[in-house]
Amino acid sequence: MLVKVKSFALQGLDPVPIDVEVDITQRGLPSFSIVGLPDVAVQESRERVRSALKNNGFQFPTHRITVNLAPADIKKEGACFDLPIAIGILVASGQMPTLSSDAYYFVGELSLDGSLRDVNGILSMNCFLYSISQNLEAKSSPIFCFPAENIHEIVYSQLNLLPASSLKEAIDSIQSEHYTSQLPPPQIATETENNDDMKDIIGQDFAKRAIEVAACGMHNLLFVGPPGTGKTMLARRIPTILPHLTFEESIEVSRIYSSAGLLSKKGGLIQKRPFRAPHHSSSLSSLMGGGTKPKPGEISYAHRGVLFLDEFPEFQRHVIHALRQPLEDGFITVSRVHSSVQWPSRFMLVAAMNPCPCGYYGDTQKNCSCTPSQIQKYQAKIQGPILDRIDIVSEVLRVDPKKLLKMQSSEPSSDIRSRVQQCHEIQKERYKEDCFHYNAEMDSSSLRKVCKLDSETEMFFAEVSRKLSLSGRGHMKVLKVARTIADIRASNTIQMDDICEALQYRLRTED
Numbered sequence: 001m002l003v004k005v006k007s008f009a010l011q012g013l014d015p016v017p018i019d020v021e022v023d024i025t026q027r028g029l030p031s032f033s034i035v036g037l038p039d040v041a042v043q044e045s046r047e048r049v050r051s052a053l054k055n056n057g058f059q060f061p062t063h064r065i066t067v068n069l070a071p072a073d074i075k076k077e078g079a080c081f082d083l084p085i086a087i088g089i090l091v092a093s094g095q096m097p098t099l100s101s102d103a104y105y106f107v108g109e110l111s112l113d114g115s116l117r118d119v120n121g122i123l124s125m126n127c128f129l130y131s132i133s134q135n136l137e138a139k140s141s142p143i144f145c146f147p148a149e150n151i152h153e154i155v156y157s158q159l160n161l162l163p164a165s166s167l168k169e170a171i172d173s174i175q176s177e178h179y180t181s182q183l184p185p186p187q188i189a190t191e192t193e194n195n196d197d198m199k200d201i202i203g204q205d206f207a208k209r210a211i212e213v214a215a216c217g218m219h220n221l222l223f224v225g226p227p228g229t230g231k232t233m234l235a236r237r238i239p240t241i242l243p244h245l246t247f248e249e250s251i252e253v254s255r256i257y258s259s260a261g262l263l264s265k266k267g268g269l270i271q272k273r274p275f276r277a278p279h280h281s282s283s284l285s286s287l288m289g290g291g292t293k294p295k296p297g298e299i300s301y302a303h304r305g306v307l308f309l310d311e312f313p314e315f316q317r318h319v320i321h322a323l324r325q326p327l328e329d330g331f332i333t334v335s336r337v338h339s340s341v342q343w344p345s346r347f348m349l350v351a352a353m354n355p356c357p358c359g360y361y362g363d364t365q366k367n368c369s370c371t372p373s374q375i376q377k378y379q380a381k382i383q384g385p386i387l388d389r390i391d392i393v394s395e396v397l398r399v400d401p402k403k404l405l406k407m408q409s410s411e412p413s414s415d416i417r418s419r420v421q422q423c424h425e426i427q428k429e430r431y432k433e434d435c436f437h438y439n440a441e442m443d444s445s446s447l448r449k450v451c452k453l454d455s456e457t458e459m460f461f462a463e464v465s466r467k468l469s470l471s472g473r474g475h476m477k478v479l480k481v482a483r484t485i486a487d488i489r490a491s492n493t494i495q496m497d498d499i500c501e502a503l504q505y506r507l508r509t510e511d
């Protein structure tokens with residue numbers, strides 16, 4: 001008898017519906033084979049399914065069993081096909097009645113005792129099935145049977161859901177058609193205790209303002225300064241001034257973590273903007289994503305949050321170079337022989353560096369011991385095209401020792417965060433019809449609409465642009481930053497002062 005059961009394979013973030021076809025025939029020698037480009041974990045499913053069936057009081061058919069995972073040209077990875085294969089065998093061998101609907105979708109890894117283990121990507125599958133159920137032309141509403149351990153990943157509970165902790169429980173609920181409608185309320189991720197606060201930083205008003213402007217418009221930011229002036233300290237406090245993710249952003253980010261099995265069971269959806277700080281020895285694939293079984297990289301884990309690259313010039317040259325495309329496009333495509341996978345990577349790049357190998361070039365107190373060629377070689381590690389993509393460059397200079405000794409604390413993160421939040425709200429309203437959310441992501445047609453200057457400011461900006469020989473991109477970046485500065489003032493029009501401040505943040509990249 002031939003039975004078809006539906007399941008999913010994950011391609012990057014996207015679930016692809018898979019037909020699990022199980023054929024049991026009495027002709028030929030007893031065997032159990034799985035075809036349709038399965039990887040080792042899928043092949044091993046034979047042993048798990050056999051034991052799970054036997055240990056739950058079912059017969060494992062001693063006939064010729066063929067399982068085909070269609071379409072056969074998509075690589076199938078992981079153990080999520082255990083449950084659909086087991087259900088297919090039970091129906092095909094007559095130990096379970098035929099499924100009442102063809103809208104059942106099964107995913108789950110089986111233990112040898114028949115209990116169901118969690119799998120990756122349930123959140124994406126839930127979103128996919130929800131979009132199918134919203135299609136009015138669909139014949140029947142989908143029924144989703146998945147491991148109960150993944151229940152914290154369900155955001156759309158309007159579907160027919162069958163969370164099960166074991167094979168037996170899955171079969172019972174299929175037969176009783178008892179769908180779960182009452183899910184635990186969506187959990188708010190528990191915040192890890194972090195005592196960092198902007199008020200710890202003494203002085204550095206220019207750098208703090210640069211951080212605030214960058215956070216308001218999600219602009220890329222570079223700190224340059226001698227050792228020990230507080231660059232790392234400033235960057236690590238950026239998460240404390242960033243507002244939480246919106247619901248749509250939270251789903252986008254959580255789907256990335258869910259596809260890699262990194263969504264915390266206790267935490268639920270990710271609410272806080274990610275902050276990722278990979279070490280400068282990181283490899284290209286750990287940053288960009290990839291590997292034989294493609295996994296997202298740090299740039300995707302930092303999606304909608306911050307990617308902090310400390311000691312920026314120490315990263316391998318080709319790693320820095322590879323940032324160019326995702327910084328521009330907001331996504332990365334990794335191609336393999338069998339597949340091509342795309343992950344979102346719309347992050348705010350925050351980088352920190354010393355101005356030279358010894359660190360003291362331009363310092364007011366200590367002499368730099370580097371030769372001009374050493375300085376030039378060091379600075380050239382951050383190539384022009386990367387610098388061109390950084391909207392705000394802030395120098396972090398020595399703080400007056402008298403000020404340091406006073407230990408006067410400054411504005412707390414909570415006050416700055418409320419201003420950033422207001423600024424995000426303004427942008428949300430302005431870009432509600434567009435496919436982007438923040439000033440830094442603005443396209444050129446929106447730029448023309450929302451960055452209009454009065455004639456005096458326009459003449460001034462044209463003159464300064466010419467003197468500084470700003471590139472086309474540099475020109476646009478100044479306008480975007482000026483738009484953010486005007487938004488902080490809650491003003492619709494960009495004024496001369498906004499342009500002047502935005503230009504200050506570019507001076508270093510143009511000299």
Ligand SMILES: Nc1ncnc2c1ncn2[C@@H]1O[C@H](COP(=O)(O)OP(=O)(O)OP(=O)(O)O)[C@@H](O)[C@H]1O
Nearest residue numbers: 200201202203204226227228229230231232233399
């Ligand atoms: N402005 C400041 N206010 C308060 N503490 C500061 C300040 N600047 C530096 N510090 C102190 O100095 C320490 C070192 O700062 P930090 O690691 O941020 O320097 P850095 O600029 O990143 O140096 P490097 O270039 O060597 O990486 C901080 O942990 C903090 O204790």
Ligand SMILES: [Mg+2]
Nearest residue numbers: 231232310352
């Ligand atoms: Mg540092």
